[in-house]
Amino acid sequence: MVIGERKPFDEIMKMLEGVKKIAVMGCGGCVTVCLTGGHDEVRVLSSQLRMARDKEGNPIEIIEKTLERQCDPEYVEQAEGVASEVEAVLSMACGAGVQFMAERYKDLPIYPALNTTFVGGSKKEGYYVERCQTCGECKLYFTGGICPIARCSKSLLNGPCGGSTNGKCEIDPEIDCAWQLILDRLKSLNQMDRYSSMMPINDWRTNRDGGPRKMIREDFQR
Amino acid sequence: MSDEFKSGSKLEKVLKSGQFAVTGECGPPRGADAEVIRKKCTLLKDKADAFNITDNQTAVVRMSSIASAVIMMQQGMEPVMQMVCRDRNRIAIQSDILGGAALGIKNMLCLSGDHQKFGDHPQAKNVFDLDSIQLINTVKIMRDDCKFLSGEEIKGAPKLFIGAAANPFADPFEIRAPRLAKKIAAGVDFIQTQCIFNLKKFEEWMKQVVDMGLHEKVYILGGVTPFKSFGMARYMANNVPGMDVPDELLQRMKSTPKEKQAEEGITIAVETIKRLQAIKGIAGVHIMAIEWEEKVGEIAEKAGLLPRPTI
Structure with missing residues (x-):
């Protein structure tokens, strides 16, 4: 929501x-x-x-x-x-x-x-966290269901930066390192091979960078 | 590693010749006075093969890396132009790569960049259009395929020796060697590591690197930073993300009388270099004497790394 x-x-x-x-x-x-x-x-x-x-x-x-x-x-x-x-x-x-x-x-x-x-959800009542940046090209398949764009402070697509410490982000010890979460999960899913290949440079046109977006269901346009 | 030079930089030639390379670092000033760089250059000249010019390090605004690199070249020294992904999109990145190469820069270090939260403009919008691995790949495509990221042809490809950083001390540890493999696959030629204080952990990482055969595909320069004081050691241990300073080193600095701490810091740096020289797969050292440029020569001298080869 x-x-x-x-x-x-x-x-x-x-x-x-x-x-x-x-x-x-x-x-x-x-x-x-x-x-x-x-x-x-x-x-x-x-x-x-x-x-x-x-x-x-x-x-x-x-x-x-x-x-x-x-x-x-x-x-x-x-x-x-x-x-x-x-x-x-x-x-x-x-x-x-x-x-x-x-x-x-x-x-x-x-x-x-x-x-x-x-855009996020509630962890518990009155406690909300960000989960999606609406980039328009979902990558969760590659990253164990954890979004590096929304959850890595630098939106890095190919792994953690040099500031990841004890599972936390360098910018704030309260913030989880998204890549630690992704790697932990890929490991438990036995999908670590998804980390080894390079995630290509992102096409940001589906993001806001392509201008204000719209979504049209043609079958409803009469 | 093929017989042809990729950029023909001094750094590339030294590494290729199999000699132990030395790089230093020069932080640009927070102002438009070129004299500050010239002064630092006087301290650093001939003390290393090439010198990194940082790119708004810790997200604090400074003179641009490209401009500072040109001033350094005017002093007859070879720069390594650092470039971070934080401040430029792919259009600006490719443009600056062309510009830097046209001005005679032959080495480039590809970094993600410190988050702007640490700097003097935390309100800034960051870019991160590319990440460091994609930046490496961008330079490689431009250099070797003579193409822009768009696929269009470049007339006059930028001949750059491509560097990147590696931090064996950041988490999760088990992906730090695979991450290096990713950088190699993306096209990196040389690596400068994060400051090494925990040699045991570094050796552990290097063993993984050698076991994977990565040391044969990339030149690895170990990062060395001398402590100026116990205070600095403690600060690095507690306040710099991704830094691993073992307690025994802290204790060693603490138990040294204040007036001798700087000397002790130098001694530790020299010892570290000697240990690094003995590690299989290490091709050189990167001496980062932060705002202490005058000590690079002393460290290199004491470690037996001077004079630098003339190529």
């Missing part, structure tokens, strides 16, 4: 300077699962904003709403009633959701309440 982290409160307050009536718009997708932008977080952030603005003697009126997903026009449409009543929307979706909202509501400022951080 897409992981997001809430922006610092002061930054959000600054974005809302001079605005008197907003909608705080949650998203029922990934950010609900990672506990940063769902229904509950909308309530908490809205209360915080009301209290802070009351304290300033500059109250703000807030409509709370959470859409099924903000990255889907069908659901974004459902914000129409609210959108017509407010001066701005504070979106608690990922960057994609914020932009889908902005594309639909052209005259309405849509502000991000989150920093979209990575």
Whole structure:
């Protein structure tokens, strides 16, 4: 899923300077699962904003709403009633959701309440880790199901650098060396031969380097 | 290893002649003053066969490796241009390879590069379009096949003697010799190792290298760094990733009176070189006297490596 982290409160307050009536718009997708932008977080952030603005003697009126997903026009449409009543929307979706909202509501400022951080998963509740960099050309077959692009700090494709120590990355003793993990796993899978051949130079066109990407299911284009 | 020279550099000729090679290192300044390099060159001249010019080492901005290498050549010395994958994509890499070769550079060392987190611009976007093994292969394709990575023909191939690093002390240990094999398959001609302090472990690695026959396919230069002080030894032991400084060496430096520690550091370096000379498969040494260039000559002299052969 897409992981997001809430922006610092002061930054959000600054974005809302001079605005008197907003909608705080949650998203029922990934950010609900990672506990940063769902229904509950909308309530908490809205209360915080009301209290802070009351304290300033500059109250703000807030409509709370959470859409099924903000990255889907069908659901974004459902914000129409609210959108017509407010001066701005504070979106608690990922960057994609914020932009889908902005594309639909052209005259309405849509502000991000989150920093979209990575594609990953939860190790346990409230603990999220990066696993994919969406390079567009999956290499997990060669690397024992562990991604060197997302998990090696230098995205090295042909093995660990000289800084791998006791299974940890040179940039931070808290970070596992991706290549140690890959090699351990290749060994246990009896696939060490996959390490010996050189991984060719990557074609980054499938990554963002080829420009903004799209995926089209032709059979659905009527 | 064939009879023809790949670049005709002095380093290549010394190694090919079977003589024990010596390389040194020269870190470019954090400024545009060429005089700093010239001064270092005066200290280093004739003390080794060729000298690495680091490429923004530890991700700290310095004068470029290519420019510094040219200043060194103007002093009649031979540089080894280092190049890291951190700061350039394949377009810039190939362009700089052509430029370096056109300016007369004949040796190049291919490295991944220290992560920018360690440097003075941790906010920087890193590149790593290629990794070090792919960089080796890139230079080889350009030199031997006269082609760019695109497959298009190069008019005037860059004749470079291709080097790379190897760190026998990093983990996981068991893939460190196979990793060298990968670099050889990619096209490397010579290797400079990480600073060697743990000779026992180094010998263990070299045994694997020799058992795999890799020493016959690549020239291996053992890395030697003298301790300036006990403080430096302790710092290297605790703070430099992938560095292996055994306790007995730390103790030896610690028990030496402060004013004699530098001398002791030199003595250890000389002893290390002598041990390395006895190891099968070692073709030379790479003396990295970090910001202590004036000692390279003394170490080489004491190790009986001077004068350097004239080729």
